[in-house]
Amino acid sequence: MEKKIAAEANFPAEHSPPVVVREYDGGSDKAAVEELERRCEVGPPGKPSLVTDLMGDPIARVRNFVSHIMLVAEYGHGGEIVGVIRGCIKTVTSGKKISSTEFPVYVKLAYILGLRVSSTHRRLGIATKLIQELENWSTKNGAEYSYMATERTNQPSLNLFIKKCNYVKFRNPTVLVQPIHLHQKPLPSDITIVRIPPNISEQIYQTLFSCSEFFPKDIDKLLNNKLNLGTFMALPKNSHSKWNPKKTEDLLPKSSFAILSVWNTKEVYRLQMKGVSAFTHAACVGTRVLDAMVPWLKIPSIPNVFENFGFHFMYGLHMEGNDGSRLMRNLCKFVHNMAQDDVDIRVLVAEVAPMDRVREAVPHWKRFSWEEDIWCIKRLGVQVDENNCHDHWYKSSDSSEVIFVDPREL
Incomplete structure (x- = not known):
C-alpha cells in the first residue's frame, strides 16, 4: 500500500x-x-x-x-x-x-x-x-x-x-582496492586452493566470526545467493589431505590457512570514473598498452575505469597460523586471476577493520584505497x-x- x-x-x-x-x-x-x-x-x-x-x-x-x-x-x-x-x-x-x-x-x-x-x-x-x-x-x-x-x-x-x-x-573500516591487470599472477606450487561448499562455509564462518561485529545471522542466505561466486581456502599442499571438514572436530585445518568469499556486484550496479584530466586518462591508457605489448614485464597496468565497470568484493577474510599471511596474499592472487575471466570486472575490493591482521596481507594500491570508511x-x-x-x-x-x-x- x-x-x-x-x-x-x-x-x-x-x-x-x-x-x-x-x-x-x-x-x-x-x-x-x-x-x-x-x-x-x-x-x-x-x-x-x-x-x-x-x-x-x-x-x-x-x-x-x-x-x-x-x-x-x-x-x-x-x-x-x-x-x-x-x-x-x-x-x-x-x-x-x-x-x-x-x-x-x-x-x-x-x-x-x-x-x-x-x-x-x-x-x-x-x-x-x-x-x-x-x-x-x-x-x-x-x-x-x-x-x-x-x-x-x-x-x-x-x-x-x-x-x-x-x-x-x-x-x-579500511577499504582496500586492487586493479585487475592484464597478466596472470603466479601462484606457488606448495599451496593448494580449494572451493568450500556453502553448508561447510556457513559452519566455518559461524565458528570464526561469532565474536566479531556485524556478522549476519542469515549467513546461509548470503552464501547461497546467486551473486556469491564461492568461498575459497588456501592451505599448505602437504596439509590438504589431512583436513576433513565433514567431521566436526576437523572443521578448521590444524595448520595455517586463509579463507574468503567473493561477491559479484556487476549484476546490481556498476561504476564509472568521471572528471579526470586528459593527461591522467592518457597515462592510464598507456599502462595498458605497454602491458599488452610486453606482457613478460608484468607492468602493473591500470584498467579502464572510465567506462562502465563492475568489481568483485572479497569478504569473510580470515587467516590463521604462521603461514597465514602468505596464504592470504596468494588467495587474493587467485581471486585476481579468477576475475580476469570477466571483462567487466576491473578491480577487487575488500573492507576490513583497522586492527584486523588481514589488512596488511591483502594486496592493494594505496592510491585507489582509503584509510577510513x-x-x-x-x-x-x-x-x-x-x-x-x-x-x-x-x-x-x-x-x-x-x-x-x-x-x-x-
Whole structure:
C-alpha cells in the first residue's frame, strides 16, 4: 500500500511547495529514479567522482534482504521525484557474548544506503525527511539501531547524519582496492586452493566470526545467493589431505590457512570514473598498452575505469597460523586471476577493520584505497540504558578486532 507523508521545507509553510515521501513504485518510478541516480555523482565538486549505474530494478540493492524498503521524495504539485533512499533490516552480532556462555549477542539493526537528493532541491529538508521516514519504518519493524556508511571526506553527509539526525561515529573500516591487470599472477606450487561448499562455509564462518561485529545471522542466505561466486581456502599442499571438514572436530585445518568469499556486484550496479584530466586518462591508457605489448614485464597496468565497470568484493577474510599471511596474499592472487575471466570486472575490493591482521596481507594500491570508511550509528526508539549490554556496544569506542562487512550492503 502506498504511503504518503507531507514534509515541511525550510521556509514558511504558506510558501512551501509540497514534499511527499512515499514508497517506491517499480512500475511508475523506475525511469525517474534512474535519471536521479545518474545526475548524482559521488565525490567532492571539481574532483574525479564515481558515478553509479544501477542495473535492472533500482530496488535490487536491498532486495537480497528479507526486510527492505525504498522511499522516494516528490516535490511540488507536479510530483517530480527529487530524492530517494533505501533501507534494510538484519540481525547481526555485536562482538559480545552472553555471560558464562559461548553464545554471541545479536542485535537487530537497519542499514541506510543510496540516499540521493537532486542538486537543485537541496537545503529544503528533503534528505532529513527521507531519513526520518526510513527510521520510522525501521522502528516499526523491530530495529534497535540504524546505521550508515560514508567516506571520511564526505562532510555534507556526515553533517546531515551527525548534526541533524543525531547519529554518532562508530567504526572506521579500511577499504582496500586492487586493479585487475592484464597478466596472470603466479601462484606457488606448495599451496593448494580449494572451493568450500556453502553448508561447510556457513559452519566455518559461524565458528570464526561469532565474536566479531556485524556478522549476519542469515549467513546461509548470503552464501547461497546467486551473486556469491564461492568461498575459497588456501592451505599448505602437504596439509590438504589431512583436513576433513565433514567431521566436526576437523572443521578448521590444524595448520595455517586463509579463507574468503567473493561477491559479484556487476549484476546490481556498476561504476564509472568521471572528471579526470586528459593527461591522467592518457597515462592510464598507456599502462595498458605497454602491458599488452610486453606482457613478460608484468607492468602493473591500470584498467579502464572510465567506462562502465563492475568489481568483485572479497569478504569473510580470515587467516590463521604462521603461514597465514602468505596464504592470504596468494588467495587474493587467485581471486585476481579468477576475475580476469570477466571483462567487466576491473578491480577487487575488500573492507576490513583497522586492527584486523588481514589488512596488511591483502594486496592493494594505496592510491585507489582509503584509510577510513566512516560508519555512523543511532539508537532507535528508546533511551540509552547504562545496564543494557546492547547500549554498551553502541556507546563503545573500541571495536572488535574483526568487522564482518556484508556485501549485500554495497
